[in-house]
Amino acid sequence: MNPVVFYFSGTGNTRYVARSIAAGLVGTPDVRSIESVTAEEADALIDAAPIVGFGYPIYGSDLPQPMKDFLSALGPHPGKTAFVFCTQWMFSGDGARAATRYLHRTGLRIRFAEHFRMPDDVSVTALRLPYTNDPARLRPVLARADRRAAGFAAHLRGTPDSSLLRLLHPRRGFNPFSRFLGGFQRVPFRATYERWRDDIAVDLGRCTRCGLCVRLCPSGNLAYDAAADAFPTHGTCFLCLRCYDFCPASAVTYMKRPHDPRRGEPYRGPVPGTLSGLLDDAAPGKRRQTP
Template sequence: MKIAIFQFSGTGNTWYVAKKLRDAFLTYDISCELYSLETSIDVNHIIDQADVIGLGYPIYGSNVPEPIRAFFHQLEQVESKRAFVFCTQMMYSGDGAAIGAKALRKKGFTVRQLMHVNMPNNITDFRIVRWVKPTNAMRLTKRVTRKTKRLSEAVVQNRRKRKGEGIGSLLLGLLQRIPVKLFASKASNLIRVDATCTACGLCVRLCPSHHLTLHDKQLRMGNNCYLCYRCINHCPVQALHVAKRTRVKRPYLGPVHDFTIEAVRRNLTK
C-alpha cells in the first residue's frame, strides 16, 4: 500500500501529527510520503500514484484553512480512491474532520477514517483564548502517538473510524462557523503591526500566503492572510497581533522543544 498525506500547518501542530502518522504507517512497512500544501506540488499526479491519501489541517473557527480550500479546488474527480482525514484543534471543532471528508467525497473519494486531535492552542493574543500553557511535551507526544497509532490501524484494516459526523457535531460546528466567518469577512486585514517592529523580515520569510512584505523597512500587509498565527507567534519582538488591543502573552513556538518552524516550510518528502 502506498499512502500520500497532504497537510497544511500554520504553527507546527498538524505537521507534528502528520509526522507521527507517517511513523505509525512505517511500522507496518507501508510507504508513506508527506506533502506540505505550502509547496508547489502536482496534487493530482501524487494522488494518481497513491493507493490511499490522507489530509490534515488545523481547524480555524470550525472551518478549514485557505490552502485546504485551494487543495479541494484543484482536485480532479477520482474513481474508487480511499482517503482519511485528520484535523488538529485546541478544544473543539464539532465537525472539523467531517468538512474535509465531505469535500473529498464530492470528488469521488471513499472516506472511512476521520480523527480530531486536541493540540496546544496557537491563538496567543486574544484575552479569552490565550491561556496557552507551556506544553508538557512528553504527555503530548504520548497522546499523539496513541491517536495516530489507532488511526493508522483503522486505515490499514480499512475499518470505519468516525468523528464529527453526527448531527450534534454538525450543529456545533455550524454554530462556531457562522460568527467566525462574519468576523473574518469584516476584517479583510486582521493582522496589525505596532511600532516595536524592527523590520527584521522573519515574518515575511515565514508567511505561507505572502501576505507580508517589506518596503523601505516598513512592514506592509496584503489581502490574503490565512490567519495561521505563524508570524504572530514567531515575531522576535511580538510586534504582530490581531486587532488593535490584542497582545501576545506567551508565544506558541511549536509542539515539542526541538521543533523549528523552518521544518514546516520545507517540503516534507525530502
C-alpha cells in the same frame, strides 16, 4: 506504492500529527505540506498512492482557506480511499467532515476521519486564551495525540486497534449530532471571520527587519517595502498566526496589540525545531502559490 499525506499547518501542530500518523503506515509515506505542492503534482501523487490523507487545523469548525483552495483544485480520483484528520485545541464537532464539501467533486472515498486535540496556538494578547510553551505541559498532550495517531494508523493499515469506538465509527465527526455541533460554531464563525481575520500588522518600533514573518506567511499577505520601510499587507491573511507566534521580537500585532511579554513567548509550536520545519515547508521555490 506509498501512502501520501497532505497537510496545512499554521504553527506546527498539524505537521506534527501528520508525521505521527505517517509513522504508523506501511511503506514510506510521502508527507507533504500543501504549501510545497501544486494541484497537478498532488493529483499525480494521489494517483500513485494506495491511500491519501488530508490534515488541517480547525478554525471555528472550518478549514483554513489554503486547504479549501487546495482541495477544490484537485482533479477526479473516483473510488480512491482517503482519510481526513484535523487538529484542534478544544472542539470542532464535525471538523474532519467539514472537508467533504471540498472533496465531494473528486470522487475520493473518505473511509476514515479523526480529530486530534493539540495545544492552543492562539496566543494573541487581544483574546487572552490560555496557551503554553512549557514542555512539561505539552508532553502529555502530545503523548495523547501520538497514541491516537498510532490507533488511527493501525486502522488505516487494516488492523483495527483495540478501540471499539473507532471500529464502530471509523469516521469521527460524521454523525448528525457532531454535524449539528460543528454547524453551531461554524455558522457564526464564518459570518464574523471576514471582519476580524485581516488585522495583522508589524510594530516597527520592535521589529528588527529580519524578514521572518514575510518568509513564513503562507498567503503572501505580508511584504516588506524597503524603500518605505513598511510592511504593507494584501488582505489575504486568514489568521494562521504563524507570523505572530514565531516573530523573534514579538513585533507582530493583532488588533493593534503586540504580544504581552508577561505571558512569556507566544506559542512556538509543539516541539523544538518546529520553526525550521515550517520554513522548509514555505521555502522559496517550493512554495505553491501566493495569491
